Amino acid sequence: MNSDLSFRTGLKDTLPTVFGYIGIGLAFGIVSRAASMDVWIALLLSLITYSGAAQFVIVSMVAAQSPLISIVLSVFMLSARMLLTSMTVAPYYKDESMGKNIALGTLLTDETFALSMSKLNYTDHKLSYPWLTAANLFAYSAWAAAAVAGNLIGSLIPDPEKFGLDYALVAMFIGLLYLQMIGDRSMKFSFQVGLVLVALVLTYVGMIFIPGSLLVLVVTIVTCLIGMGVRRHASTNV
Known part of the structure; x- marks a missing residue:
């Protein structure tokens, strides 16, 4: 590419x-x-x-x-x-x-x-x-x-x-x-790996409570919010 x-x-x-x-x-x-x-x-x-x-x-x-x-x-x-x-x-x-x-x-x-x-x-x-x-x-x-x-x-x-x-x-x-x-x-590679792991955990837990048709959407939104929150917090403390 x-x-x-x-x-x-x-x-x-x-x-x-x-x-x-x-x-x-x-x-x-x-x-x-x-x-x-x-x-x-x-x-x-x-x-x-x-x-x-x-x-x-x-x-x-x-x-x-x-x-x-x-x-x-x-x-x-x-x-x-x-x-x-x-x-x-x-x-x-x-x-x-x-x-x-x-x-x-x-x-x-x-x-x-x-x-x-x-x-x-x-x-x-x-x-x-x-x-x-x-x-x-x-x-x-x-x-x-x-x-x-x-x-x-x-x-x-x-x-x-x-x-x-x-x-x-x-x-x-x-x-x-x-x-x-x-x-x-x-973004640091370690930070991206962390978000992937968060998404995997949320997906695993979410399968118990959330219908499959909604699960991907919910996990995507939550993981994005977590990532944004962590990055904003890190930039604020720099």
């Missing part, structure tokens, strides 16, 4: 994360086939919903014949965290038109958000519309293509877990987190 913010560099920077999209996209396609969904339904879900976790929830709830309102609310709560990620990225595009901001926000994912935060460490905290557009479109296309491929070959892979496809997304996030931590020069 370097300081270039061109469209071409956006494609290049996104390439390593695409393998995670392919793994999870294939797994979703296989699951959708197991739930008797046609390939065009899997494609539409990938293009319109465009959320791995939400799409798995939709498939399972449709298979269980859950009410439509329950499916909609579950997907909304599961994806509510994207409000935070979008608000974090938005200030870097305050000079762009509303249309461009809507386009970027519509296709923003956890992965392209993490990639953007890592890119800031190399660009003097700047982002460009061409760079993020390239990242979003590359990820979007790879996800949809993988979902279609998974659905088509679903009958040949009845148990995707034994191939480790269900772990691809987790592995990709671990890699993105590590790159962000070693690239961020504004």
Whole structure:
């Protein structure tokens, strides 16, 4: 990763994360086939919903014949965290038109958000519309293509877990987190490790009391507040 913010560099920077999209996209396609969904339904879900976790929830709830309102609310709560990620990225595009901001926000994912935060460490905290557009479109296309491929070959892979496809997304996030931590020069590495441990503990404890659809959002907010509080306290005492 370097300081270039061109469209071409956006494609290049996104390439390593695409393998995670392919793994999870294939797994979703296989699951959708197991739930008797046609390939065009899997494609539409990938293009319109465009959320791995939400799409798995939709498939399972449709298979269980859950009410439509329950499916909609579950997907909304599961994806509510994207409000935070979008608000974090938005200030870097305050000079762009509303249309461009809507386009970027519509296709923003956890992965392209993490990639953007890592890119800031190399660009003097700047982002460009061409760079993020390239990242979003590359990820979007790879996800949809993988979902279609998974659905088509679903009958040949009845148990995707034994191939480790269900772990691809987790592995990709671990890699993105590590790159962000070693690239961020504004915070000590030990401080970042401490926040990761706090998030893990909060997640473990929160699983007892908080519904899974809300857990990620709550842990994210609480960990951010803790990190901000610690940094403010440290700067005040300097």
